[in-house]
Amino acid sequence: MSYGPEEHYKGLSPELEKCRHSAAHIMAQAVKRLFPEAKITIGPAIETGFYYDFDLNKPFSPEDLTRIEDEMRKIVKENYPFLREELSRGDATLLFEKMKEPFKVEILNEIKEDRVSTYRQGEFLDLCRGPHLESTGKLKAFKLLSIAGAYWRGSEKNKMLQRIYGTAFPSQQELDAYLKQIEESKLRDHRKLGKELGLFSIHSEAGPGLIFWQPKGGRVRWVLENFWRQEHFRRGYEFVYSPHVARLELWKTSGHWDYYRDSMYPPMELEEDQYVTKPMNCPGHILMFRSGVRSYRDLPLRFAELGTVYRFERTGVLHGLMRVRGFTQDDAHIFCTPQQLQGEIQSVLELVDFMMKIFAFTYQVALSTRPEKFAGQLEMWDKATQALEEALKARNIPYKVDPGEGVFYGPKIDIKLIDALGRPWQGPTIQVDFNLPERFEATYVASDGKHHPVVMVHRAVWGSMERFLGILIEHFGGAFPLWLSPVQVKVLPITSDEIPYAQEVKQRLVKEGLRAELDDRSEKIGFRIREAQVEKVPYMLVIGGREAQGHTVAVRERKKGDLGVMDLDAFLKKAQEEVEQKSA
RNA sequence: GCCGAGAUAGCUCAGCUGGCAGAGCACGUCCUUGGUAAGGACGAGGUCACGGGUUCGAUUCCCGUUCUCGGCUCCA
Numbered sequence: 001m002s003y004g005p006e007e008h009y010k011g012l013s014p015e016l017e018k019c020r021h022s023a024a025h026i027m028a029q030a031v032k033r034l035f036p037e038a039k040i041t042i043g044p045a046i047e048t049g050f051y052y053d054f055d056l057n058k059p060f061s062p063e064d065l066t067r068i069e070d071e072m073r074k075i076v077k078e079n080y081p082f083l084r085e086e087l088s089r090g091d092a093t094l095l096f097e098k099m100k101e102p103f104k105v106e107i108l109n110e111i112k113e114d115r116v117s118t119y120r121q122g123e124f125l126d127l128c129r130g131p132h133l134e135s136t137g138k139l140k141a142f143k144l145l146s147i148a149g150a151y152w153r154g155s156e157k158n159k160m161l162q163r164i165y166g167t168a169f170p171s172q173q174e175l176d177a178y179l180k181q182i183e184e185s186k187l188r189d190h191r192k193l194g195k196e197l198g199l200f201s202i203h204s205e206a207g208p209g210l211i212f213w214q215p216k217g218g219r220v221r222w223v224l225e226n227f228w229r230q231e232h233f234r235r236g237y238e239f240v241y242s243p244h245v246a247r248l249e250l251w252k253t254s255g256h257w258d259y260y261r262d263s264m265y266p267p268m269e270l271e272e273d274q275y276v277t278k279p280m281n282c283p284g285h286i287l288m289f290r291s292g293v294r295s296y297r298d299l300p301l302r303f304a305e306l307g308t309v310y311r312f313e314r315t316g317v318l319h320g321l322m323r324v325r326g327f328t329q330d331d332a333h334i335f336c337t338p339q340q341l342q343g344e345i346q347s348v349l350e351l352v353d354f355m356m357k358i359f360a361f362t363y364q365v366a367l368s369t370r371p372e373k374f375a376g377q378l379e380m381w382d383k384a385t386q387a388l389e390e391a392l393k394a395r396n397i398p399y400k401v402d403p404g405e406g407v408f409y410g411p412k413i414d415i416k417l418i419d420a421l422g423r424p425w426q427g428p429t430i431q432v433d434f435n436l437p438e439r440f441e442a443t444y445v446a447s448d449g450k451h452h453p454v455v456m457v458h459r460a461v462w463g464s465m466e467r468f469l470g471i472l473i474e475h476f477g478g479a480f481p482l483w484l485s486p487v488q489v490k491v492l493p494i495t496s497d498e499i500p501y502a503q504e505v506k507q508r509l510v511k512e513g514l515r516a517e518l519d520d521r522s523e524k525i526g527f528r529i530r531e532a533q534v535e536k537v538p539y540m541l542v543i544g545g546r547e548a549q550g551h552t553v554a555v556r557e558r559k560k561g562d563l564g565v566m567d568l569d570a571f572l573k574k575a576q577e578e579v580e581q582k583s584a
Numbered sequence: 585g586c587c588g589a590g591a592u593a594g595c596u597c598a599g600c601u602g603g604c605a606g607a608g609c610a611c612g613u614c615c616u617u618g619g620u621a622a623g624g625a626c627g628a629g630g631u632c633a634c635g636g637g638u639u640c641g642a643u644u645c646c647c648g649u650u651c652u653c654g655g656c657u658c659c660a
Contacts (some may be wrong), residue, residue, distance in 0.1 A: 059588055148655030149587025156657045160587045163655070191653095195595080204633085204651045260660080280660080314585055315651085317658065407660050431660075458660085495617040522617070530621035544619055554619080562620055 012045060014131075015170060020045035022082065022133040023072075023142045023168035024052045029124035030071035031164070034064070040126065041103040041152065041161055048178075049167025053150055055103065060147045060162055068164070069144045079137030080122040084130055092116045092127060099125070103152070141175035142168035185421060190473035191320040197478055197486075197535065199469075200321065209318040209325030211466055216486040219515065220472075221465055223484055225306060227582075228330055228462070235351060237304040237332055242284030244308065248274040253439055254283040263311045281307035282433070282458060285333040286440045294444040294454070300336035300344055306465065307331045321470030328465040334457040337444065338383060341455050345391035345413070345430060348459050352415060352428045353395075355461050359472065360584035361417040363427060365397050368405035368412050375409050376434030384432040384455070385411045409435035419475040431458045476584075479536040479558065483579045489516040490532040494525050494544040501548040505541060505568060512572055514579070533558055539575065 012020070024043035027050075031038050035056055043052030060068075087095070089108060095118075096104040104127045108116065119128045121136050133139060144166040152158040169175040186192070194200045199217030202210065213221055229239065248267050251257040256264065260279060267274035278284065285303045294301070308328045317323055334344050356363050367388055370381045388411055392399050399413070406412055410432035417427035433456040436442070443451040462468035472480070482488055489509055493502035499520050509516035519528050525542065532540045540556040546565075547553055553571050555563040566574075 062589085146654060147588065150656045151586075154657070156586070160656075162587075165655080202652095208651065256660095263659080282660095311659090314658070316585060316656085318652095323659080409660080412660090429660085433660095492620090494619055497617080524616090524618045524623060525620065526618080527622055528620095533621055540620080542620060546619090556620060 012047065017045050018131055018133050019139065019170050020050040020168045021128075021130075022136070023139055023166060024050040025082075025119065025121060025124070025126055025128070025132065026072050026075050026136055026139060026142075027068065027144070027164060027166060028052045028054075028126060029075055029121060030068045032124060033071055034067060039103055040101055042107070043126075049145070049165060051150075051163050051165045053152070053161040053163045055152075055159065055161050060164065062147070065144045065147065065164070072142065072144075075122065075136050076139050077137070078122065079135050081135040082130075082132035083120045084117055084132075085120065086115050086117050089114055089116050092118065095125075096127065139168065140170060141172040142166060143175065143179065181421070185423075185474075188421070188474045188477045189320075190322075190470040193473050193478040194321070199473065199486075202320075207325070208315055209313060209323070211321060211324055211326065217469070219486040220480060220484055221469060224465070224469070228306070231351070231354070232302075232304045232332070235302075235347065236300075237302040240285065240288055240303045240305050242278070242281060242288070242305060242307060244310075245275045245277050246284065248276050250283050250287075251276055254286075254436060255439055256280065256283070263313070265310055265312055277310045278307075279309050279311045281305055281309065281329060281331045282333055282436055282456075283440075286436055286442055286456070289333075289335050289454070290440055290442050294335070296337055296444055296446050299444055299454070300334055300340050302332055302334045304332035305329075321466045321473075324466050327467070330460055330462040330465065330468070332459055334459065335442070335444075335454045336457070337446070337452070338380075338387075338455055341384065341432070341457070342387040342391050342394075344457055345388055346394055348430050348457070348461075349391060349395050349397060349413075352430075352461055353397075355428075356417060358582055358584065359475065361419065361427075361475070363418060364416045364424070365392065365399035366402050366405075366414045366416070367392065367399050368402045368407075368414060370411060371404045371406050371408060373408050374406075376438065380434055381411065384434070388413055388430070388432065407431060409433045417471070419471060420477070421474075423474075425471050427463060428461045429459065429463075432456070433458050479538075481582065481584045482538045482575065483582045485536070485538050486515065487517050487535065487537050488514050488579075489539045489541060489575065490528075490535075490537045491516060491518045491541045491543065492525060492528050492532070493518075493520055494542065496520070496522065498543045498545065498548045502543045505543065505553060508568065509572065509575075512576065514572075514575060529556065539571075541571070 021044065024045065028040050028043055031052070031054055032040070037056065039055040041053040041055060043050065089111060093105055093108045096108065107127065116127065117129060118125055119130055119132055144164060146165045148163045148165065149160045150163040152161050167175065167178060169178060194217065197216055198214045199220065200214055201212045202208070203212060206212070233239070245268070248257065251264070256279065264279050265277045267276050285305070288303060289301060306328050308326065310326045313323060313325055318325070336344050369385055374381065392413070412429060412431035414426070415428040416424045418424050437453045437456050442454050442456070444454050446452050480486070491502045491506045493499050502518055502520060506516050506518040519532070521528065529540060536558060538558050542554040542556060544554070551568060552565050553568050554565050555571055557563055
């Protein structure tokens with residue numbers, strides 16, 4: 001499973017493409033003016049802007065970025081036309097050799113066409129397919145954003161280059177809107193909100209990539225887990241628990257030791273035996289499946305577990321809750337007959353749809369088919385792929401096909417969820433697995449009295465509690481819907497005279513199952529409201545003399561503000577209904 | 585792991601070119617009883633991430649380690 005937000009290439013309009021690609025050239029020109037020793041490599045337009053990679057001995061500093069940007073403004077002002085020239089590949093190679101641009105020469109060596117094109121603006125010339133703006137003066141709005149290391153041709157084995165990221169738009173308004181969106185994303189950063197709202201923490205004393213759920217985050221997770229169990233039980237899942245460590249031998253049988261060792265914590269020696277912490281739950285579940293003779297009458301068997309796994313991830317890739325070393329998957333393995341496969345996939349798709357709607361995510365579906373290297377029989381692959389495809393069709397789900405993108409052990413359906421800011425995240429996954437049943441000789445007895453290999457479906461709806469909560473934090477900007485909020489209601493007496501009634505109100509709410517807290521500190525009401533707002537508490541009940549007298553509450557909603565006075569019972573009913581409906 | 589940047593009070597951050605460590609918020613005590621987003625006074629808080637080095641003297645300069653951040657690569 002991968003970490004998002006990931007590349008979600010909608011394809012740029014030709015206009016935007018030209019604008020950004022030209023911006024990249026102008027940046028390269030500016031860099032060459034300021035750092036003549038820099039070697040140019042490639043500089044494409046990307047969804048969020050553009051970049052250009054340079055080979056230069058000394059690193060760019062943030063001040064350099066400003067200087068480069070200023071130089072770019074000059075180039076825009078100088079308004080050079082972008083001039084296209086065509087020449088033979090051989091001539092181009094000679095040209096770039098003369099210019100001492102070895103990376104361009106390397107690219108030319110791999111180009112198959114005989115004719116190539118270059119673009120010139122002023123003194124700067126680059127090998128490029130184009131197209132470009134008419135002239136540098138047409139670049140209206142751009143900004144350089146960051147400096148980063150990037151491998152030449154994206155390979156770890158190659159030299160590390162220096163990449164400068166920037167963005168450009170046809171108009172200043174569009175640029176401003178984009179910069180504002182970046183700010184908005186920063187405000188929603190789950191690491192920032194997680195700290196501010198007391199949801200979770202990470203401690204260097206304990207180690208990187210290990211999450212500690214603080215009380216507030218613990219509440220949210222607890223609510224989510226209960227909901228998850230309830231929905232799964234309703235849908236015929238059984239809950240199992242499997243140990244966190246197991247003999248190394250088990251992981252050799254499953255194949256993980258061969259294929260996945262780099263991501264596993266190394267073995268522990270115990271009484272002349274070796275144990276490893278689990279990086280996945282599947283081998284445990286398959287042991288449980290295999291613990292007795294299974295008849296086709298017993299199937300399907302759906303083993304679900306909020307299973308905590310540990311994977312070694314390189315420090316450089318760790319990221320808040322999104323990429324961690326210890327996490328809890330909302331895992332389940334479905335053991336069924338080939339005939340049942342399509343129906344089971346449909347049920348999972350139904351569950352996925354249900355879950356996505358609950359949290360107000362939209363989503364996109366992709367079907368990944370057989371890769372070149374694969375386990376199992378061809379015939380099985382075809383049947384399984386067909387089952388996945390038919391399940392999607394039966395449920396009228398639009399999807400695209402990613403040919404050859406399946407895992408070696410089986411085809412899969414991957415679902416990307418789109419959050420409130422339109423950002424995509426790797427979400428639910430449904431994978432058919434031919435490999436493990438074979439390795440473990442997991443079979444069932446069919447009506448013919450013979451053993452047949454069982455079909456195993458591996459699926460996760462949320463992925464992991466950590467990542468899903470991270471996505472939820474960003475999706476809701478920390479303002480969880482009522483049913484998920486760690487503190488749902490804050491009771492705020494105006495003066496100390498109303499404390500007894502406020503206590504009564506709070507206790508009533510708690511008794512009725514709401515997570516209510518009383519803030520009776522001797523602070524002004526405005527101050528306590530502000531604090532509750534900052535904590536993103538959905539409802540504040542302001543209680544003054546009038547309310548205490550009339551057994552009412554003055555309701556304030558965090559987004560809509562003052563809702564006016566209500567009977568306590570009326571508020572209770574309203575809140576309970578909202579919780580029940582899980583309105584997002 | 586790689587390139588770059590960073591680590592100063594619980595949090596957010598200031599501290600120019602070496603000379604006994606600062607602000608706001610939060611926290612504690614007291615005053616204030618205030619009707620829908622910040623009332624006031626006083627106070628406590630630091631091995632300047634850790635370990636070495638240079639120096640009369642290091643939060644500041646150098647090296648290493650750990651962790652964090654932006655990317656790259658990786659990611660069943």
